[in-house]
Amino acid sequence: MKNTEKNQKKAQSKSDKNNNQKEQLHLQLFSIHGLIRGQNLELGRDADTGGQTKYVVELARALGELPRVKQVDLFTRLVDDKRVSSDYKQQVEEISESARIVRIRCGGKRYMRKELLWPHLSEFVDNVVRFNKKENITPDLLHGHYADAGYVARQLSKLLGIPYVFTGHSLGRSKKNSLANKGMTEKQMVEKFNINERIQAEEDVLRTAAHVIVSTNHEIQKQYKLYDNCERAAFTVIPPGIDVDKFYPYYYDHDENFTKPEPYIQARDKMNREFERFFYNSDKPLILTICRPDRRKNIQGLITAFGENKELQAIANLAVFAGIRKDIDNLDENEKEVLTEMLLLMDKYDLYGKMALPKKHDPTNEVPELFRMAADRQGVFVNSAFSEPFGITLIEAASAGVPIVGPDDGGPQDIVKNCKNGILVDTTDSKALGEAIKNILIDQEKWREYSNSGVNGVRKHYSWTAHAETFLDSVDGVIGDYQKTTGTHGVTQAPGWRFADLDKMLITDIDDTLVGDDESLEEFIEIMEKNRNEVGFGVATGRSLELVDEILKEKNIPVPDVIISSVGTEIYYGPDMNNLSMDSGWRSHISYQWKPDRIKEVLSDFDFLEPQDRDGERDFKISYNMDSNDDHLAKIHQRLTENKLRYQLIYSHDAYLDILPQRASKGRAIQYLGNKWDIKPENTLVSGDSGNDYEMLYGKRLAVVVGNHSPEIERLRGNRRVYFADSNYAAGIIEGVKYYRFMDV
Numbered sequence: 001m002k003n004t005e006k007n008q009k010k011a012q013s014k015s016d017k018n019n020n021q022k023e024q025l026h027l028q029l030f031s032i033h034g035l036i037r038g039q040n041l042e043l044g045r046d047a048d049t050g051g052q053t054k055y056v057v058e059l060a061r062a063l064g065e066l067p068r069v070k071q072v073d074l075f076t077r078l079v080d081d082k083r084v085s086s087d088y089k090q091q092v093e094e095i096s097e098s099a100r101i102v103r104i105r106c107g108g109k110r111y112m113r114k115e116l117l118w119p120h121l122s123e124f125v126d127n128v129v130r131f132n133k134k135e136n137i138t139p140d141l142l143h144g145h146y147a148d149a150g151y152v153a154r155q156l157s158k159l160l161g162i163p164y165v166f167t168g169h170s171l172g173r174s175k176k177n178s179l180a181n182k183g184m185t186e187k188q189m190v191e192k193f194n195i196n197e198r199i200q201a202e203e204d205v206l207r208t209a210a211h212v213i214v215s216t217n218h219e220i221q222k223q224y225k226l227y228d229n230c231e232r233a234a235f236t237v238i239p240p241g242i243d244v245d246k247f248y249p250y251y252y253d254h255d256e257n258f259t260k261p262e263p264y265i266q267a268r269d270k271m272n273r274e275f276e277r278f279f280y281n282s283d284k285p286l287i288l289t290i291c292r293p294d295r296r297k298n299i300q301g302l303i304t305a306f307g308e309n310k311e312l313q314a315i316a317n318l319a320v321f322a323g324i325r326k327d328i329d330n331l332d333e334n335e336k337e338v339l340t341e342m343l344l345l346m347d348k349y350d351l352y353g354k355m356a357l358p359k360k361h362d363p364t365n366e367v368p369e370l371f372r373m374a375a376d377r378q379g380v381f382v383n384s385a386f387s388e389p390f391g392i393t394l395i396e397a398a399s400a401g402v403p404i405v406g407p408d409d410g411g412p413q414d415i416v417k418n419c420k421n422g423i424l425v426d427t428t429d430s431k432a433l434g435e436a437i438k439n440i441l442i443d444q445e446k447w448r449e450y451s452n453s454g455v456n457g458v459r460k461h462y463s464w465t466a467h468a469e470t471f472l473d474s475v476d477g478v479i480g481d482y483q484k485t486t487g488t489h490g491v492t493q494a495p496g497w498r499f500a501d502l503d504k505m506l507i508t509d510i511d512d513t514l515v516g517d518d519e520s521l522e523e524f525i526e527i528m529e530k531n532r533n534e535v536g537f538g539v540a541t542g543r544s545l546e547l548v549d550e551i552l553k554e555k556n557i558p559v560p561d562v563i564i565s566s567v568g569t570e571i572y573y574g575p576d577m578n579n580l581s582m583d584s585g586w587r588s589h590i591s592y593q594w595k596p597d598r599i600k601e602v603l604s605d606f607d608f609l610e611p612q613d614r615d616g617e618r619d620f621k622i623s624y625n626m627d628s629n630d631d632h633l634a635k636i637h638q639r640l641t642e643n644k645l646r647y648q649l650i651y652s653h654d655a656y657l658d659i660l661p662q663r664a665s666k667g668r669a670i671q672y673l674g675n676k677w678d679i680k681p682e683n684t685l686v687s688g689d690s691g692n693d694y695e696m697l698y699g700k701r702l703a704v705v706v707g708n709h710s711p712e713i714e715r716l717r718g719n720r721r722v723y724f725a726d727s728n729y730a731a732g733i734i735e736g737v738k739y740y741r742f743m744d745v
């Protein structure tokens with residue numbers, strides 16, 4: 001299908017969608033950290049696998065069940081690492097008829113903690129763009145989960161012209177405050193958690209997301225209120241749901257007509273045996289906690305509360321399920337600290353025989369069963385976190401019929417208001433925590449009341465089906481927002497609208513290639529415009545963006561679809577010269593090991609280098625004037641390598657020296673564009689005239705060297721995919737276009 005037709009159809013289908021609410025939707029969810037799969041989630045495996053992991057899988061399934069939804073893609077990171085299951089290296093995993101997990105490469109193959117993923121997020125964005133183009137998908141809505149996926153969804157939204165919504169799960173500013181209260185310095189937080197980048201991403205998301213979905217009102221009032229852009233965000237409160245079939249009430253087991261599923265029978269048996277290993281008397285009421293081994297969960301507070309309260313120790317046992325571990329020594333520093341402190345406290349209060357710290361458990365069958373075991377033993381579930389954005393464990397406990405004790409800060413306040421299933425306390429006060437637990441344990445009537453109303457409250461307030469329906473209702477208007485960004489010809493400013501359908505592009509150098517002869521330039525423009533629907537038009541030049549603008553205006557050249565400027569260090573998308581969008585993925589790609597200040601510093605004593613005026617300098621280009629002298633170049637190379645700096649030197653016209661990041665060049669920028677938008681090198685025609693075009697002309701692309709080329713480019717002659725035109729300037733490009741039969745002439 002011709003691209004004009006494709007674009008029209010696409011615009012038509014989008015406007016149909018806006019008019020016909022019954023049109024089926026394609027939703028894309030993002031939760032980057034990895035270790036997400038359809039079955040047997042490894043919750044609590046580490047600090048990054050917990051409530052959010054479960055939330056996104058269950059949300060994807062629930063959305064996929066709605067009649068109005070055609071497809072849900074849940075994107076996460078592809079991990080190919082012997083230390084984790086091979087399930088995580090499968091690119092696509094169907095998790096229901098209309099929902100699937102799509103795994104995307106970014107930052108190599110190894111599994112890594114989420115804070116280390118920030119430098120690689122642009123790669124994630126680019127690979128999603130490519131995946132969608134290959135699969136011919138134009139999603140209707142993007143949904144980022146957690147700050148990093150918020151960043152990804154925002155970038156995709158800009159590139160593709162599609163609205164996005166955001167769910168935070170846990171917020172950087174709250175974490176920063178709580179770490180500061182614990183005595184951590186800002187420097188440590190930046191080093192360990194990349195906290196400021198995360199907070200900046202959250203601020204940006206609040207400014208630009210179409211909706212911010214939160215689980216509770218408290219999240220808005222107490223957590224998002226800490227953000228400068230809070231007032232600009234459109235919040236929607238929708239609590240998550242729970243699988244009530246899995247977390248069924250404990251008393252079902254006592255009904256002779258109920259057939260307990262086999263996996264739960266086995267799970268109970270196994271957990272009973274586990275308790276036998278730890279407890280003197282494992283029939284005593286059980287104080288249960290299940291959480292990630294994260295300092296914020298304040299497990300130490302709970303052990304202290306139990307340790308300090310002899311009465312509590314006399315009436316109950318404490319079981320702490322804090323993730324899964326083999327060897328604490330091999331864990332990440334934060335988890336290691338939490339677990340070590342737990343063991344030290346157990347020893348300090350001599351809790352042997354009264355406290356269990358099992359090394360592993362299975363979140364799929366054993367966790368639901370553990371809640372029921374706690375209920376059967378007339379126990380209590382405790383979430384002792386300092387604060388909790390929501391607290392899925394509290395609704396799991398409610399659903400199974402265990403009363404709860406939780407923090408009087410955050411989501412638990414909404415949960416207890418709805419479910420009336422327990423007591424909230426200041427969890428930093430270990431005495432109060434211990435007393436609250438004891439008060440439920442010793443009061444049978446209260447226990448039963450909390451247990452029953454928890455079971456009923458969860459079924460009334462926390463359903464994934466209701467969540468998914470409310471979600472769709474609230475984003476309905478947003479999906480219609482396409483039109484707001486639609487330009488006069490039905491094409492939006494977002495490059496995705498143009499590039500998602502393009503299979504071919506022509507990219508040319510400007511000076512002495514595209515311009516030089518006005519007559520043939522005019523002819524070239526005519527040909528290009530005639531083919532513009534099928535073929536993207538780009539320029540790749542040493543000029544800065546401002547100078548590109550100047551020459552385009554001077555020569556009446558239509559605004560290209562893409563401008564690669566400043567020797568390949570910047571990529572911009574048209575079509576509106578006053579509103580170009582920069583490719584931030586490219587920016588982030590070339591920023592790798594780029595240390596401009598350090599470069600300037602180590603070269604500062606070379607008096608043969610004269611810095612060019614500030615106009616010549618860009619974020620990714622340092623420019624000097626320098627007389628021709630081989631010795632000078634050698635000295636610069638030596639100085640930069642001695643200082644272990646990564647760079648490229650481009651010396652031109654025997655006068656100008658540009659120092660660029662190692663990864664930047666016109667050729668690599670074109671290759672990057674081809675990869676991102678899935679345009680094959682064989683469908684990319686490039687043209688140039690001089691030495692600084694050499695690297696973009698060499699390779700698999702269809703290259704055209706214009707007749708008026710400089711001698712240094714002669715070395716390309718004889719290459720299969722390099723055509724040397726006889727004609728000069730734009731006429732040479734036209735000759736090359738004809739030679740390759742690249743487009744209608």
Ligand SMILES: O=c1ccn([C@@H]2O[C@H](COP(=O)(O)OP(=O)(O)O[C@H]3O[C@H](CO)[C@@H](O)[C@H](O)[C@H]3O)[C@@H](O)[C@H]2O)c(=O)[nH]1
Binds near residue numbers: 045170392
């Ligand atoms: O060793 C463990 C630890 C946790 N879990 C499970 O993991 C989930 C934990 O969820 P939650 O209690 O909500 O805590 P977080 O992991 O901290 O989740 C974050 O994201 C959730 C979803 O938005 C919010 O409810 C939380 O407040 C927020 O901190 C629950 O299903 C637990 O049963 C296990 O199975 N085993």
Ligand SMILES: O=P(O)(O)OC[C@H]1O[C@](O)(CO)[C@@H](O)[C@@H]1O
Binds near residue numbers: 047052169170175
């Ligand atoms: O401590 P943080 O960085 O706020 O993150 C909380 C973590 O808990 C999770 O719920 C784990 O699934 C994720 O949201 C996140 O990885």
